[in-house]
Amino acid sequence: MPLKRLVSFIRDFLFRAPLFVCLSLWMGITLSWCLLYPQVNNAILAELADRVTYMTDPVIDELLYDKTSNKVVRPSSHDFVEKLIKSLNVKFSEQYLISSMYVQVLDENKQVLYFNLPQSNSLPVIKPVWKDFEIIEVADINYFVYILKLADGGVFKIGSNANDAIEFVEYIQTVIRYIVIVSFIVALLLGIFLQYRQARKVNHILQYCDLAKEAPHIQLHVAAASGEFEQVYQRINELLRSANAKINDLQDFSAKIAHDMRSPLTRLRGQLEFLLNQTTIEHKDIELLLSEIERLEKNFSSLMTISQLESKSFEHRDIKFDFRQLMVDLKEMYQPVCEDHKIKCEWQLCDESVWQTGNPNLWLQALSNIIDNALKFTPTHGKVTLSLVHDNAPIVRITDTGSGIPEHERENVFKRFYRMDKHYRVQGSGLGLSMVKAICKYHNAHVSLEGNHGLTVKIKLDAHTDDKA
Structure with missing residues (x-):
């Protein structure tokens, strides 16, 4: 039973405010995507960070890790460059260094001491991501870069090509934008369509009510209705049947009161005409007239009492x-x-x-x-x-x-x-x-x-x- 009531409530709510429901649905979809996007974006960035860490850990371990003290040693920028070049030449080919990696060493004055990529006319576009990571775009190629500060204030940057991941993130952003726009249009059109259908049914009921003024015996076709309008049609039909019954009762009442009142009035008229022709009036004739009048008064009094009781206007204290x-x-x-x-x-x-x-x-x-x-x-x-x-x-x-x-x-x-x-x-x-x-x-x-x-x-x-x- 509670489930049936819940279903009935949801159905009635959907039919009462279709435009509001559709726009609410769109807002729900939009909010869901807005909440989902940061999770997806963070997951991709975490994957890129793992990839860069996996690739650069051997280089950092060889150049910065002191096995004797088990600590990371941060050399000066100039000392670090020579060791870096030797390590890179040993571990990676020149082609791989240029196509898939980003390696850069800056001194304390931000001057470039080493850069593995060819000179480009376009300036690098730097987008900070986390505390020790950033995305650097060079010649339309995006690199996910790990940043390590050196002893003299210089900076060591090493990362890998992240075009595929960045394109995937941009693709998701584009998809989300399209989903939000399309869902809004669909929700708006659906809401307008449902609202239009609802308005048509309301107009049909209004037209029917105007028609019922002239012909109250007609009935709405309940089979043509759906949802809560089926109940509205049924209620209106019940109301019209009740009104028709009251009209018929009133017509019957009028006919019956005319018949029942005419008989005593006819007798009164006949008795009065009879008395007009009499030279003397007997006491019993007057009593007969009074009994007829008393009967009429009793009927009218009963009618008045019934009307007052039915209209709740009976003026007596309970x-x-x-x-x-x-x-x-x-x-x-x-x-x-x-x-x-x-x-x-x-x-x-x-x-x-x-x-x-x-x-x-x-x-x-x-x-x-x-x-x-x-x-x-x-x-x-x-x-x-x-x-x-x-x-x-x-x-x-x-x-x-x-x-x-x-x-x-x-x-x-x-x-x-x-x-x-x-x-x-x-x-x-x-x-x-x-x-x-x-x-x-x-x-x-x-x-x-x-x-x-x-x-x-x-x-x-x-x-x-x-x-x-």
């Missing part, structure tokens, strides 16, 4: 209360009602208190709506069971032995004014379960419908409320 005690109060209220309906009502409440933070009046209204529905659709001599248990979270169940609700209708019954065909003959507004769902959501609770025979309304309360008063 308090801490015992949910078990609320259920006990409901038992006292509905026990006589169940007996009047000849329905057996069973209460199964936990022994301990169940503390919740919220509005007890709203919960009383929600549970009353559920119990009213249970009594309304449970036949005579049926049974309604109400339970409150406290496991990992408090759970309320209200079960009846009525006709129940088919599984495919269980989401629909929570919509405003939705009523199943078989329930249209039963008086009701179609707002009861909508109110229940809004109240549950307001209190961070979850309501669901269960059961094959009859119906069980299950409410899972908020588990994060302290269980102590």
